[in-house]
Amino acid sequence: MAVVTLYMSDRDQNKTFTDKKEADNYDKMLELAENVSLWMEKEIPGLNEEQVESIGMLLAENKETLLKALKGKPELLIQSEEDKENVTPISASA
């Protein structure tokens, strides 16, 4: 038997990590999701609790894609995962 160190975000006590950096990243992701959810709850009338939470998680889990979308590539938001993998630069297709 040996003792190992575990790390956990206090925002989700069901998930533990052996790597502190991973736990930090998870905590930051949940923090972003929570703030997005509060923003939606305040600004968009008639959303139910599940929708509010789902929108928060969707934005937070896709942070990198959303950043690119906001910086001038909005079409990335509606490309499927499959599309993204199959893209071949024009210069490489000859």
Place this chain on the structure above:
Amino acid sequence: MAVVTLYMSDRDQNKTFTDKKEADNYDKMLELAENVSLWMEKEIPGLNEEQVESIGMLLAENKETLLKALKGKPELLIQSEEDKENVTPISASA
């Protein structure tokens, strides 16, 4: 009488601009809103059309705040406009 040049985004033919750059910015904002709306429609079940459109416009109209939020300041999303104006840096409060 004189003729003036007007600019308009083909995404919203009700709004004209005398400044081309302003029209460009408005068109880009609407493009982002449309893509966010399509993303919401695809990923979040049960949203009505008005909610889908409102979320798209909310994200697009608050692009700069959202960028900052994604880059590590998620609390900006739920600060009221009033809070933002009243913030005094600690270094300036002495």
